[in-house]
Amino acid sequence: MAIIEGEPLALPSGTPDDRPNPLGVFARPHNATGFKDWLTTVDHKKIGIMYGAAAMFFLILGGVSALLIRIQLATPNNTFLSADAYNQVFTMHGTIMVFLVVMPIGAAFANFLMPLQVGARDVAFPRINAFSFWVFLFGGLMLNTSWFLGGGADGGWFNYAPNNGIAYSPSSGIDFWNIGLLIAGIGSLTGAINLITTVLNMRAPGMSFMKMPVFVWMTLVTQFLLLFAIPVLTVAQVLLMLDRQFDSNFFNVEQGADPLLWQHLFWIFGHPEVYLMILPAFGIVSEIIPTFSRKPIFGYPFMVFSGVAIGFMGWGVWAHHMFVSGLGPLSVSAFSVATMFIAVPTGVKILNWLATMWGGKLTLNTAMLFSIGLVTQFTIGGLSGVSHAIAPSDTQQTDTYYIVAHFHYVLFGGALFGFVAGMYFWWPKAFGYKLGEKLGKWNFWGMVIGFNLTFGPMHILGLQGMPRRMQTYDDAMGLNLWNFVASVGSFILGVATLLVLVNAYLSSRKWKAAGRPDVGPDPWDGRTIEWSIQSPAPNHNFDVDPVVTSLDDFWHRKYAEDESGKIRRVATGAQLAQPGNGEGVHLPASSYWPIVLAASFPIIGYGIMFTLWLTIPGGLLLVLGLYGWSLEPADDLDLPHDHDDHADLAGVGASHD
Amino acid sequence: MFTWGPKYLFGVSISALIGAVVYGLVTGGDPIGVVSLGYKGGVGDHLGYVMLIAAFVSAQVLCWIMVATRDGDAEVLAQRVGAGAVPPVQAPADPSYWGVVTAFGVAAVVVGLALSSLFFYLGLAVLMVAALMWLLLAWSDRASGDPEVNRVVRDRVAGPFEVPLLSLLAFAVVAIAFSRVFLAASKTGATVAGGIATVIIFGGAVLASRISLKPALMRSVVVLLGVVVLAAGIVGAAAGERDFHHGEEHGDSHSIDEGEGE
Amino acid sequence: MSDTAISENAHDTAHDHDAHDHPQEKQYWVIFAILAVLTAVEVAWSYLGLTGPALVLPLIVMMLAKFFLVAGVFMHLYFDLKMLNGKYFTWAFAGAVVLAVIVYLVVFATFHFRFAYFG
Amino acid sequence: MTKFARPTVWRRRRGPATLVQDMNASLTAARGRRGVPSAAFALVALLTLSACAEDKPLNTFEPRGPQAQMIDNLMTRIWVIMAIVFVLVVGGGIALAIKGRVKAEDFDYEDLPYQRHGNDKLEIGWTIAPAVLLAIICIPTVATIWKLEERNEPQELDVMVIGRQWWWEYRYDVDGDGFFQDANGDGVVDDKDIEWPLELALDNDDLSIANELVIPTGEQIDLVITSGDVIHSFWIPRLNGKRDAVPGRIHTWSLEADEPGKYNGWCTEYCGLSHARMRMSTIALSPADFETWYANQMLQAELPEAPAEGEVASPEWAGRQTFEQVCASCHVVDTPGFEYAENFVAPLTAKAAPNLTHFATRSVMAGAIFSQYSEDPTGRLIDADDDSFDVSNYLGLADEGRFNDAQLRRWISDAPSQKAMAAEDQRGMPAFPQLTDEDLTNLVAYLATLD
Amino acid sequence: MTDVTVDQVVDHHDDHGGGHASSLGLSNMKLAFWLFLGSECLLFGALISSYLLSKTRFITEIIAGNPNVVSTMPAELIQEFQEKGSVEPMFDIPFTSLSSFVLLMSSLSMVLAHSAIVKGDQRNTRLWLGTTAMLGSIFIGGQIYEFTAFYREGLTFTNNLFGSAFFTLTGFHGIHVTGGIIMLLSLLFLSFQGKLNSSRAETVELVGLYWHFVDVVWVLIFTIVYLIP
Ligand code: HEA
C-alpha cells in the first residue's frame, strides 16, 4: 500500500497542472469491446461484474470440494478420500468459500451498485479499483494453484498455530494459503479505501447520510470493517510467513511462544470478517423487501444504526471462538456476554424486515423469496449462534457439527441467499434482461429444500457429538442416518445452486432470440436512483448528476399525495428515467497497469515460497507496473475530446450480456 | 505499431540472450545453470555471461519502453503537442558523459575481477545503469529536432525511475554513513556524534530559514555538509566497528561471530 | 420521521480550508517544545528506578499526550475533524479510539490472566 | 414445555421406547393446543429428542456427571427460549409472506398499502425486549462459567492430560508432589514449573498411560491439560465440555463420573493428519476397583522367563528381545533391571510414544480407534457404548483368549495402513516391513503379557 | 496522486455545468490517505501486541531457565536479563532517546515545510524538506547502528522470540520511515525540477501526514519497547 499510495507522489505525471500531457507517453488503451476491454477496464460496473463472475467460478470450486466432503461422509468408514486429501479439501473449501466467494460477491455488489446508488459516475479511484480486483483474482488463483503444486493447505481455514508451522505441515499448502490470502488482502484493503472514499465523498448533491440507501450504509460499514480487519490478518500472516520461510520464532513453542497469539490475531480479524460477509446481504434485502412489499423500509434509522452497531460490536466478541482455548473464566464471561448482546441489533434488523412486510402487498417473485429465505434461515443460524455464545454450552458444541450447522445457516442461508436475491433483483440493471421467474422458483425451492436437508441434520449430528473436520466416523457412533441425509441434501443443493447459472444462460439466450427487448429502466417499480437510468446501466451511469431530496428518492418522484392525501402514482419509472445520453460526459480511460501491477504479486509470492530468485522478475514487474501507472496520461488521448464523440461509449454497457 | 526501434532492440536482446547461453555452455556452464541464471548449476565464465545477460536485460527494457512510447515517433509527438510541423532532427547539443561512466564501469569490473567481488558487482551495476541511460539518451536525442523537447522526453521516461532511485541512493549514502560513524564510535560517542549532527543540521536549517543566504552560498553549504557526512562515513567505515560485547563496562568480551547467529 | 437525525448538506461543507483554520508556525514550535519536554521527562522518569504502575502509568500518559499532540496538531486532525461535520465524525472517531483501547486492554488481560487463576 | 426439562433421574439412560412415547405425546399435545407454532415447536422437540433415541456414545444430551449436568441444565432453558424466538420469527415470517402476497399482475399501482415508515415505540420495544431476555440469560451463564472452573484443593488426585499426535497420554501424580515428572520440585503446578518440552523422563515416580483415562467414580478429578505438539482438545461429552490442550500452556479442567462405565470422547481441535482417528475414552471405576487398578498399574511389568540353556525360547521372551531392538527406541515398558538411557526421548515430534507397561490392561489402543477385545476382525470399535464395559479388563484380569491379535499384528507390521500417520516426518508409528510373521507372533505374545 | 480521480473527471464535467463537489469538503486523496493511515494503525497495533506478548513470554522462559531459550544468547546477557527480570539491559536508552528526539524534530521540520509551500515559499520548502529527510536518515542510520550492535552482542532475528519480535516490529517501522524519506527526497528533486509549486501543497501535506504517522508510531514504540521493557 505504501508503495501505491506513496510512490506516485514522487512522479511528475498526471497532475492537474500539466495535463493534458503533451507527450502521451504510455498511451491508454481504448478498446471499447472485446476481452481486452475487460482486462483494462476501470469501469466500476464491469469490475463489479468481474468480481461476481470470479466468485461464481470459485463457488464451483468450493462447491465441488463441499460435495467431495459430503461423499466422503455419506457412509461410515468411507475411504473415498484419504485423511490427507480430506484435510486439504475441507480447508480449501472453507478458505475458498469465505475469501473467494462470499467476500468477492460482497465486493461485486458494492462495486456495481454502490456508485449507482450514490449517484456517482465511478468510484473515487477507478484504476485502483481495477487493481483491487486483479490482485484479489490473482491471489485467489495462486491459492488454488496449490492443488497442482504439492497439495492444498491442510490446516483448516483458521489454520491454528502451531499446526500451521513447518514442522507439522511441511508441504507448501499452507504457504499458498498464507501468501495467496496476503495478496488477496491487498486487494481488499485498497478496495476498502476506495469504496469508503466514494461513499463519503461522492454522493449526489442532496444525499445526506440519512438519505443514503441502506445498502450503501451497509457497504460503508462493511468496508470499514475490512479496512481495520485486514491489517490484523496481514500481521498474523506475515508472522507466519516469517516463521515458515525465514526461521523466526513467533509460534515456536519450544522457544516459549504462545500459540494463542495466532488465535487472537486471527479472530480479531475473523469475527469482523463474518459480519462483513453478512452485512452486504443485509443491505441487499433491505432494498428488496421494501420494493416488493410496496412500503418503505420500516424504521430506517434503526436499520442504519443497528448495522453500525453490529459493526462496532463485532470488534468486541472475537474470543467467542476461543471459549475452550483456556482464556480464564473472566475473559470467557466477558466475551460470552458481549457476544450474546450482538443478538440485539441483529434482532432489530430481522424484526424490522418483518414489520416492513407486515401490511404490505407482497410480490413473491424470486428475489423476494430469496430475501424471505434469508430472514428466516439467518434467524435459525443466529439463534444457534446465541446458543453457543453461552460459553458453557459452547464447551459442548464447539468444534462439532453444530457449529458447522450454525455457520452454514448464517453464511449460506444468510449471506448467499441474500446475494442470490440481489442477483435476481439487479440482473436487469446489469445486463438488460430479467432472469426467468419460473426457473427462479425452482432455484429457490430447490435451494431451500437442499439447504435445510443438508445443514439442518448437522445440528443434530453436532449435538450427538460428531466433531467437525473428521475424515470419517465409525458405525457404532450412531451418526450414519443424518450424515447420509446431509449428503443427499448437499447434492440437491448443488444442483439447485447451479440453477442460478443455468437461469442466467437460458434467460440470456431467450432474450437474444427475442431480439433483445428493452426491459426498461425500472422493471420492479424501484425506490432508489439506480432505477432512474436505463438498463443496462450506460457506461457513464447518469447523464446529469441526480439531485436527491429524500430517502427512496426515485420512488418519491414517482408517487405523490393527491388532494385527498391518498398516494397516487404521478409518473412511471420509464417516464422519469434519464435517456442514457452520454453527451458531454467524460469518463476515465482504461488502463493496462492495474493488471500488470497485480500480476507481479503472485510472482513475488511464488518467489518467496520456492526460490527467492523469482522475486527479482516479480519485483521488476512491480516496478514496471508502478512506472507505467505513473507515466500513464490522465486521459486517453486517442479519444477525441469533442463532446459529441461519446455516444459510442454509452453503448458499451449494452453490448455485453 | 512496432517501429524499427523496438524490433531492432528485440533482435539485439535475443541475440544477447542466445549469446549468453552459448557462451555459458561453451565455457563449461551447466545447461540448467545457464538457463536458470545460475540458480541451479554453474554458468561457465561469469564475466562474459553476466555481460551478455546485462545486455539482454537492458535491451529488453528499452525495447518495451519504446513499444509503449511508440518509439518516440516525432510525428506522433508533434501531433499530440499540437505543433504543426516536426522540427528537423539535429545533432545532440550536449556531449554525453555516459561514455566516461561506461569506461569507469568496465575498469571497476576488471579491477574487481582481480581484487574483490565488491568492485566487480559495483562495476556491473554501473555498467548496467550506464548502458541503459546512454541508450535512452541516444534515443531521446533523435526524438525531435528540439533539444528542449528531447530533454523533456527523456525526463518523462527516466523520471519515474530516476527520482526515487536517486532518492534511495542519497538516503542510503547518508544513513549508511551515519551508521558507520556510530558503529566506529564508543557507545557514548555514538550518542554524542548523533547529537552533534542533529544540532548542526537542524540548527543550520533554522538559521537558514531566518536569514537570507545567497543561493550559491546555500548550495555550497549543503554540498559541504554532504561531503562531511560522506567523509565521516568513510572514515568510520575504515576505522571499523568498535568491539561489541555486552555492557562496555565489564571487561570480559563475549562477542559472537557473524556466522553463529544464523 | 427519519431524515432529521443527522442532516448535513453535502454541498455546504465544501469550502477552501487551507488558509484559515490551520495553526500558524509559532504554534508548531510551541507544540514541538512541549513534545521535547515530554520526551525528556519520559526518559528521566525511566531512570528513576521505579517499577510497576509507578513506572508505567506516567509513561503511558505522557506517551498518549505526545501521540495526540502530534496527531492533533501536526496532522491537523483537530482542525480537519472540526471542519467536517464536527459532531458526527468526532464521535465516530472517539468511539473508535475508545473501542480500540478496550480491545487492547482485553487482549492483555486475557494473556495475563492465566497466571492469576492457576494454582 | 416440560418435555424439555431433563428427567430428574438422569443417571439412567432413558430407553428408546419411552422416548418415542414422549415424542408422540408432545406432538399430539402440541397439535391440539396451538396450531402451527406448536407444531413447529414440536418439530424442534422431535429433532432434539431424536438425538437421544439411539445409542450415541458421544451424545451431549446425556449428562453422567455433575459438570455435564450443570451445562445441560443451563442449556435446557436456552433451548426453550430459542424455540420460542424461532417459532415467532420464522413462523411469523412465513405467515406474513403467505398473508400479504399479491400476484404481481394483480397489483394496483394506485392502491398502495399504508406507507408506514416506522414506529419508534415498537422499535424501541423490540430492541429492549431481547436485551432484557439476554440479560436474564447472562446470570446463569456467568455463574456456570465460574462453577465449571472450580477445582479441588491441589492435594487430591491430579491427572495430567497430554495431547499427542494422535493419541492421549495421561500422567498420574502418584507421589502427590504437584509434578508429573520427577520428584525434585515443590509447590503447585505453575506455568513456570512445567519443564518444557514435556519429555518422558524415566526416573519417573509417576504413572504414564495412554488413550484410556481411568478415574474413580463420585470424586471430582482435576485435570491438568497440555500438549506435546499441536493443539488438541479433550472432550468427554457425557462428563463435561471440552478444553483445549495447548502446547506451552497449562489448562485445568475437571471430570466427575457418577457411575462406573466407559465414557467416550473425541479430540475436537483439528490437529493434523489423523485428527479423525484421535479419540479417547474415560473409564470410571468404583473406588475399590480403582484402588486395585491403581495398585496394578504401579507395578513394573514382569520380564518373560528367559529360556534355560538349550531350551527353545518362549515366544514371549523372543518378542521381548525384538521389542528391545525395534520398539524400545520409542516405547517404554518399565521392567525390572532394564536400564533406559537417561532422559529418554522418543525420536518423534511429539517426543513420546505410548507407554506400553500395562498395555494389556487397556481395552483400546492407537487413539482409541481399535478395541483390544473386539471380535470384529477389523478391530474397529464396534462396542463403543457402555454395554461393552467389562471391569475385569482393567484390573489385569482379562481373559487372554479374547485378545484381538489379528488387528494388533496388522498394526505392528504396518501401522500407517491402519491409521493415517506421517511417520516419515516423525509423526506417528512407522511400518516395519522387516518383521517376519514369527516376529509378529512373538511381539503380540509379549504384549499380551503386559497386564 | 497520478490516479485519474473522478475529481478530475468531474473537473471536465464541471466545464459544462453541474457535477459533484466532494461531499465532505476533503479531497478524495486526502480522505483515502487518512483511511490508509487508519488501517496502518491496526497493523502497528497488532505488531506491537505481538511484540509485547513475545517479549513477556521470552522473559518468563528466561526466568524459568528454559534451556531451549537460555542457550540462544550469550550467558552474560541472559544473566542480566534474569537479574533485571526484563530485556532492558539490551537497550541503549540515551542513544534511542536521541533517535526519538530526532524523529520528533523531523515532524516539526515537516510541518514547517508544509506551511512554507502553502505560502509559496519555494526556498524554505526545499530547506525543510531536505532537513526532514536528513533527520530521517540520521534516524535510520541510528537504527542500522542499533541492529548491528544487537547482532554483534548476540541477538538475532532467528535465535529467539525476543529477537524475532524486536526486529520485526522495529524493522517494519524502519521500512516505513525509509519509504517516507524516499518520498521526501523525491519531492525535493521535483522541487528542484520546478514541478512542486503551491498547487501541489496537498501532496506535501499527504507526505507530511505519512511522516507524522510514522513519528507517532515511534512515539509508541519508544515508550512501550524501550522505556517500559
Ligand atoms: C455470516 C456470518 C456469521 C454471522 C452473521 C454470525 C453470527 C453470530 N455468530 Fe457465528 N460464526 C460464523 C459466522 C457467522 N456468525 C462462522 C463462520 C463461525 C465458525 C468459524 C469456525 O470455527 O470455522 C461462527 C462461529 C460462532 C461461534 C463460535 C463457535 C465455536 O466455534 O465454538 C459463536 C460463539 O459465540 C458464534 C456466535 C454468533 C452469534 C451470537 C451471532 C449473532 O450475530 C447472531 C444474531 C442473530 C440472531 C440471534 C437472530 C435474530 C435475532 C432475533 C430474532 C432477536 C431475538 C433473539 C434473541 C433474544 C436470542 N458464531
Ligand code: HEA
Ligand atoms: C459461504 C461459505 C460456505 C458455503 C457456501 C458452504 C457450502 C457448503 N458447505 Fe461448507 N464450510 C464453510 C463455508 C461454506 N460452506 C466453512 C468456512 C467451513 C469450515 C472449514 C474448516 O473447518 O476449516 C465449511 C465446512 C464444511 C463442512 C465441514 C467439514 C468438516 O468439518 O469436516 C461441510 C460438511 O458437510 C460443508 C459442506 C458444505 C456443503 C455441502 C455446501 C454446499 O452448500 C455447497 C453447494 C454448492 C455447490 C455444490 C456448488 C454449485 C454446483 C456445482 C459445483 C456443480 C456440481 C454439482 C453437482 C454435480 C451436484 N462445509
Ligand code: CUA
Ligand atoms: Cu488431536 Cu484433533
Ligand SMILES: [Cu+2]
Ligand atoms: Cu465470531
